[in-house]
Amino acid sequence: MRKDLCIVGAGPAGLLTALHVKERDITLIEEHQKIGIPKHCAGLVGLETKKIIEKELSPRLIDHEYNEIEFNILGVGKHAFHFKEPVVFHVKRPLLEWKLFDKVSSQIEFLSKVKAKPGETPTEIHSKNYEIKCQDVVASDGVLSLFRERYFKAKPCYLIGFQGLFETNYIIDKRIIVTYINHNDLLFHWIIPFDENLVLSGYMSRKTLPKSINEKLLALNGLKPKGVAEFFGGLIPCSHPLKIPVFANHLFFFGDSIPLVKPYTGGGLYYIFKLAPELARTLDKNDPRGYVEAYLSQSYFKLKAEHFMTKFFSRTRYWLPVPILEFIEKIGLFRRDDYDKHYKLLFKTLPFMPFLPSYLFWLRKRLA
Ligand SMILES: Cc1cc2nc3c(=O)[nH]c(=O)nc-3n(C[C@H](O)[C@H](O)[C@H](O)COP(=O)(O)OP(=O)(O)OC[C@H]3O[C@@H](n4cnc5c(N)ncnc54)[C@H](O)[C@@H]3O)c2cc1C
Known part of the structure; x- marks a missing residue:
């Protein structure tokens, strides 16, 4: 079977890609029968993501x-x-996924109950009943991505x-x-x-x-x-994000398969909403550079910085520099949009880091 654009996984990443792509014939492949299964997310987002959800989907998806x-x-x-x-x-989940599916379902081919596996080449997909040769593939197959494991030889963390x-x-x-x-x-x-x-x-x-x-x-x-x-x-x-989220120019990684998750909170929706239009533009234009550039400039280094910070603090048995954040709030530096952009907190706390060793010493004694 020959297809144009195959999107593996109908989570927020796959569905948002399908929503933004305009010029391609899309086949969306999902291993479950229904969208939104398994339900797993707590659904917290910051101001910027909330605004995008309200504008592109519906204000009713935000319930608290x-x-x-x-x-x-x-x-x-x-x-x-x-x-x-x-x-x-x-944000109500899985209502988010249902709303997205509602918007795209009439324009795509949907193959449900199909577990897609990587084929011989990056654009081939195997499953029990199908052998699909695609022009391009988006691997938005989540944290246990078989495509990431196969092409980047990376066991999921x-x-x-x-x-x-x-x-x-x-x-x-x-x-x-x-x-x-x-x-x-x-x-x-x-x-x-x-x-x-x-x-x-x-x-x-x-x-x-x-x-x-x-x-x-x-x-x-x-x-x-x-x-x-x-x-x-x-x-x-909790894996490190892929440096380049494209393999052989035709296999694109998106969502938890990269992963685009902020390690401070496990929040994965922010970067998915930010990058989906860029990925879609790239797929429409048949040129992977736009997506790679947007990914590198908007997310990769910020995610790396957060990874570093989270590892450092968890090794020292300590997560957020609460007293430093408290100070930052007092001087008016903790802003309303910082929830979506945790990396900003990292940069804002860095100038106060010289005080950190003595604080950690004190903290260890208290926790001992
Ligand atoms: C407990 C928990 C709390 C969270 N809380 C938040 C939060 O508060 N805020 C936030 O922003 N994020 C949160 N997240 C993270 C957020 O849910 C994810 O980042 C987001 O769902 C990732 O979307 P995705 O489409 O990449 O992957 P997923 O949502 O995992 O979707 C992947 C889809 O691919 C399908 N699939 C997988 N493999 C295959 C295959 N081989 N063939 C066909 N289909 C396949 C799956 O069935 C699924 O439908 C939380 C996650 C968890 C687990």
Whole structure:
């Protein structure tokens, strides 16, 4: 079978590519029968991503907004950042994927329940029932990308993200809480309130932990879960981003297969929304340079910087320089759009780093 443009994976990355490409015949290949499976994401985005979602898709996809972020380093202290206007937004997933699919479904060929595997060459795809020869392939097949493994010989590195929707006692409903733990396999925990009695409580860890851990983590924040409505989760990539996200000029990587995930929070939607129009333009023009240039200028070095910072802090058993951020907020440098652009926090905290060794020494003594 011969095809023009094959997109493997109908997650946000694959669907957004399909939305923006105008001049090609698209075949979208998805291993599940339905879009949005498995549901895994917490759905937090910053101001810029929220604006793009509202403009390109629908304002109704954003269902909650938050004015406050509380950072809590267990055993050390916490600090809440207050903003006059909302800084973090919750996007409904998998409604995002359904909306995107709705927009593209009449213009594409959709092959569901087809697990695509790399073929003999970068533009060939194998599956149980199909042998497809494509002009171009977009590998938006997520964190366990078979295409990344085959062509970059890279085993996927990932962390576990698992969360539950709990009924609880009262919580400030405009504040999200991030608790850095970094103890054994548990790295950090988040609480996202949906109303005064309903919260999404999740954690990032190195391995799967018992379900009851979420309840213990809620208790650390003074919350008593009364019941759980739903459990869900998935894998958060922690590999280094590909230097060049294109192989042999015709195989394009996009989304978690690169991965475009900010290691501070596991947020993957920001760069997907930013880069999708560039990738689409490149595919329409049949020239990979535009996408590579946009990727290098908009995301690669920022993602690398965040990787470096996250590794450094996690090795020293310490994640965010909360006191430094606190100081930065006091002098007005922590801005509303920094949630989408974590690398900016890195650059803003760097001038204060000379004080860090003595702080880390003090911190270690407190945590010991
Ligand atoms: C617990 C958790 C919390 C998160 N929270 C946030 C958050 O708050 N904010 C944020 O911005 N991001 C968050 N993320 C990250 C975000 O969900 C991902 O970055 C985003 O979904 C990546 O989109 P994608 O399309 O690249 O991959 P995916 O969403 O994984 O989609 C890949 C698609 O490809 C399909 N597929 C895979 N392999 C094949 C194959 N061989 N053949 C055919 N189809 C295939 C899959 O079925 C899937 O539909 C979170 C992730 C997790 C796990």
